[in-house]
Amino acid sequence: MSVTRDDVLRIARLAELDVDEEGLPALAEQMSRILDYVAQLSAAPASEAVRPFVPGPDAIRFRPDEVKPWPLAVGPAEIAPAFKGGFFVVPKLDQFE
């Protein structure tokens, strides 16, 4: 399994993550090694019928669906990088992909 430079760029785009140009070859090499290592799973003897394991309580407990005050020590206006009139402020979306 060899991850190419273009693969890293494609995945980085999906992950909304800038990767710097000079780091790309090393990143591709490390990802290849990690993916090679985990690829041994495909050689493992496991039947397709095995059901995936999900930990935790058998049934999800639901809370009453009610409107309650948000118990925060400080509001979003104090921790957000930019906040105005009840909204988080961001630059506009240039284009849809």
Add this chain to the structure above:
Amino acid sequence: MNEAKAAADRLVKAKRLNALLTPVKELRKALDAQATVARPTGVLYGMPVAVKDNICTLEFTTTCGSKILEGYRSPYEATVITKLKAAGALIAGKTNCDEFAMGSSTEHSAYGRSVHPLDKTRVPGGSSGGSAALVAAGAVPAALGSETGGSVRQPASFCGVVGIKPTYGRVSRYGLVAFGSSLDQIGAFGRSVHDAARVLSVISGRDPKDATCEDRDPLRLPTVPESLQGFVIGLPREYFPADLDPAVRRACDRAVRLMKEQGAAVREVSLPHTQYAVPTYYVIAPAEASSNLARFDGVRYGPRAAGAADVRALYRATRGAGFGAEVRRRILVGTYVLSAGYYDAYYRRAQQMRALIVQDFRNAFDRGVDLLFTPTTPSPAFKAGEKLADPVSMYLSDIFTVTANLAGLPAISLPIGRVKGLPLGGQFIGQAFLEDEMIEAAYALERVVPATEEA
């Protein structure tokens, strides 16, 4: 309470470890303020407890060892923190860790590596390395860490302290910054089994704020048993491979002999899918991490990259500048294994393997074994920098710990001897929600094992 000043003084003395991220002034102020309101009737009254920096607190910043949360103050606190305070404990600052708990050495922290308390050229383990180092140095009697693949037990083994990871669902994760949601649990460090266990007992129990936390009463502390009569201890042969470090084997053999002398029945068992545990973990954990860490985008909290023209450029620039190398790698690997065309080959396959690993444990326990005993780590603490260039070799230091996380089982690491002067841990893996049995066995072994003697 003079305890607040004494606690701060002890932490300041351990400064060389770079284990505490909280500035001294802030620490003293917060400890004083807590001491004046601490409830004298609480079972942990006056006990300073340091907290890993991925657990939200109101008193201190919560950075997860990352630049992307530099200076972040959570607007709420974790349930475990509320419970500790209600028991009279003092929250004694935030401890250094691998960024977002991803790592096994505390070298992947944006705030510098933590140092092993006995040898400054070595790592304290990770990801909860700061917590383990502070407890080992005697700076605090107990600390909180978190586990996704062994991040409490592995540093406990390296530093020579006790580390407990409870059953998945035993402790609320409300306010724990999520890494791998099907694996994460908050755990406790102590200088003794009793210290770690009583902290665990306080933080355990139901919490309506966390749907994955089971509706159970807090853990009741067992008493120290007279002997191990009646205990059946299983030794999984896959955890004692032919190439296991002979000193590690000697330490385990000695511990097993001491357990037998105390009346335990010991038998060999097999967990045949163990060899696939690390690759399974390194598919599932990055996959979940890539999803959980999507929330760090510079919009609602944390620093934001300046000058982005468009919102997606804002996300990318903030995340690209904010995450360190290991976190970036794991986000990319996680995104890759979940992407179209690869999901079945990697992620689905790993989930199936996880089910087989769980079944291995069920089979062992069904055959009458109460607890499993294994080395916690394949070696004592390694040198700083030794595994940084090769992520896979770093991942393999979790080889004996990841299985309990994959299966959601409780496990405890306690010191069982020294290897070339460095501490080494042995671990018990218990059955789900039977932490009390596991703690009993740990009490009994702790009493007799020469933990500071060469194996």
